[in-house]
Amino acid sequence: MMIQRLLALLTLLAATLTLSGCGYNDFQRLDEQSKAAWSEVLNQYQRRADLVPNIVATVKGEANFEQETLTKVVEARAKATAIQVTPETLNNPEAFSKFQQAQGELSSALSRLMVVSERYPTLQANQGFRDLRVTLEGTENRITVARNRYIQTVQEYNVLARSFPTNLTAMAFSYAPKPSFTVANEAQIAVPPTVDFSASKAKP
Amino acid sequence: MLLALRKYALTAILLIAILPSFGWTQSQLLAVPALTGHVIDQTGTLSGTDTQALEVQLATLEKVHGSQVVVLMVPTTAPEDIVAYANRVGNQWKIGRRDVGDGVLVLVAKSDRKMRIEVAKSLEGAIPDIAAARIIDGAMKPRFQQGDFAGGLSAAVTQIGARIAGEALPGPASAPAAAIRGDSHGLFDWTDFAIFLFFGVMVAGPLARSILGAALGGLALGGGVGVLAFVFTSSLLLSVGAGVIALLYTWFFGGSSGLISLGHGGGGLGGWSSGSSGGSSSSDGGGFSSGGGGDFGGGGASGDW
Numbered sequence: 001m002m003i004q005r006l007l008a009l010l011t012l013l014a015a016t017l018t019l020s021g022c023g024y025n026d027f028q029r030l031d032e033q034s035k036a037a038w039s040e041v042l043n044q045y046q047r048r049a050d051l052v053p054n055i056v057a058t059v060k061g062e063a064n065f066e067q068e069t070l071t072k073v074v075e076a077r078a079k080a081t082a083i084q085v086t087p088e089t090l091n092n093p094e095a096f097s098k099f100q101q102a103q104g105e106l107s108s109a110l111s112r113l114m115v116v117s118e119r120y121p122t123l124q125a126n127q128g129f130r131d132l133r134v135t136l137e138g139t140e141n142r143i144t145v146a147r148n149r150y151i152q153t154v155q156e157y158n159v160l161a162r163s164f165p166t167n168l169t170a171m172a173f174s175y176a177p178k179p180s181f182t183v184a185n186e187a188q189i190a191v192p193p194t195v196d197f198s199a200s201k202a203k204p
Numbered sequence: 205m206l207l208a209l210r211k212y213a214l215t216a217i218l219l220i221a222i223l224p225s226f227g228w229t230q231s232q233l234l235a236v237p238a239l240t241g242h243v244i245d246q247t248g249t250l251s252g253t254d255t256q257a258l259e260v261q262l263a264t265l266e267k268v269h270g271s272q273v274v275v276l277m278v279p280t281t282a283p284e285d286i287v288a289y290a291n292r293v294g295n296q297w298k299i300g301r302r303d304v305g306d307g308v309l310v311l312v313a314k315s316d317r318k319m320r321i322e323v324a325k326s327l328e329g330a331i332p333d334i335a336a337a338r339i340i341d342g343a344m345k346p347r348f349q350q351g352d353f354a355g356g357l358s359a360a361v362t363q364i365g366a367r368i369a370g371e372a373l374p375g376p377a378s379a380p381a382a383a384i385r386g387d388s389h390g391l392f393d394w395t396d397f398a399i400f401l402f403f404g405v406m407v408a409g410p411l412a413r414s415i416l417g418a419a420l421g422g423l424a425l426g427g428g429v430g431v432l433a434f435v436f437t438s439s440l441l442l443s444v445g446a447g448v449i450a451l452l453y454t455w456f457f458g459g460s461s462g463l464i465s466l467g468h469g470g471g472g473l474g475g476w477s478s479g480s481s482g483g484s485s486s487s488d489g490g491g492f493s494s495g496g497g498g499d500f501g502g503g504g505a506s507g508d509w
Binding site: 006009010013040130131134135137138141142143144145146 | 291406500506
């Protein structure tokens with residue numbers, strides 16, 4: 001009776017310890033964390049995509065604004081939003097890089113638009129445009145942070161999936177390492193060249 | 205050729221082994237200063253009285269609304285730009301109450317002639333990017349251009365305070381409660397350890413009593429639990445507390461099986477409460493400490509002068 005109870009308790013104890021030792025719970029935690037981080041990345045990209053029509057509308061109000069730049073932004077946005085992103089995108093490196101490329105194109109089109117807009121004083125004086133510029137800048141910052149966090153979480157997950165002894169757990173439950181943003185972009189993130197709207201201004 | 209390759213592989217292995225423990229982005233970047241107060245001036249720009257006045261202003265803000273606003277002045281943020289540095293500082297300090305996460309970092313890079321208001325996620329509603337940009341353009345920029353840093357910062361803090369006051373945040377009464385929980389145990393899994401001790405003492409208590417006798421068994425178990433707790437938590441207070449509780453449990457309840465269920469409940473509870481008080485005493489160092497709840501997601505605005 002007493003021995004049996006002791007055994008049951010010990011089994012429970014052993015089960016708790018092994019479960020936390022083999023990293024199963026860590027896998028669950030990091031898997032959810034990386035999914036949440038990825039959703040945040042998508043969320044911020046969506047926020048930027050939603051911002052673009054407002055910016056385009058405001059810039060259009062400016063007479064004889066460079067049409068080519070505007071068209072490029074509109075096209076890039078259409079392309080970026082046309083890509084269907086599902087959780088499976090994470091496990092499909094090809095779709096992942098396609099998504100990344102489309103968003104990168106929108107980034108460069110937008111920063112080009114902002115550089116060009118410096119040439120239009122009336123646009124610069126427009127409070128609405130200035131607010132949009134601040135919002136866009138903030139969104140780009142949030143994208144950077146969200147991507148950074150995704151990269152960190154995935155790194156943690158991948159280390160767990162590949163290192164001993166947790167890789168045995170990964171093998172048993174078939175947890176594959178997740179893709180991250182590519183090296184070229186990672187270097188960009190480390191020193192974020194965020195759109196600097198005031199660079200052309202002469203320093204006093 | 206082969207040797208070079210092997211050398212390369214060894215370096216890679218070494219790097220991989222080191223990376224997770226040190227954090228590879230921190231190597232050449234500007235270090236995050238220690239959070240010593242509401243105002244940290246590394247440039248020596250603000251006079252003693254200015255710093256004092258700002259400190260009082262920010263402490264009052266924290267007392268009235270509970271939000272933590274910190275002013276940091278550095279010479280430069282190179283090699284990062286001010287946005288990345290501000291975000292890193294914010295997320296390392298985690299200013300803002302633990303359960304609310306309401307922190308704001310006002311960063312001035314004096315030689316770069318740049319400033320930034322970095323807003324934690326939970327205050328992005330109270331201080332949206334556009335509002336932060338207006339504070340920078342309206343309050344800070346004109347005064348900074350005239351060299352009036354104290355005035356610009358004070359005006360900015362006033363406006364930030366007004367924006368925070370307009371937001372329905374929980375009252376500041378929860379601030380001390382947040383501090384008690386402590387925040388330095390991020391790496392350690394409390395639940396696992398608590399479960400382990402809980403069952404361990406319950407099982408080993410009667411065992412130690414039957415083998416070594418009541419007095420000696422209690423002593424041995426108490427010592428064992430204390431050492432174990434110290435190894436796992438490296439907190440002396442906590443481990444002594446856990447050891448004493450294990451000792452008392454074994455002495456008083458370990459022998460009679462009728463009292464076991466009552467006894468281990470008391471032991472478990474005692475262990476927890478001593479754990480949290482240990483945490484509080486280690487985290488309550490000085491007069492000002494970070495609430496540890498601020499999560500900075502890149503919100504806020506930057507400007508220059």
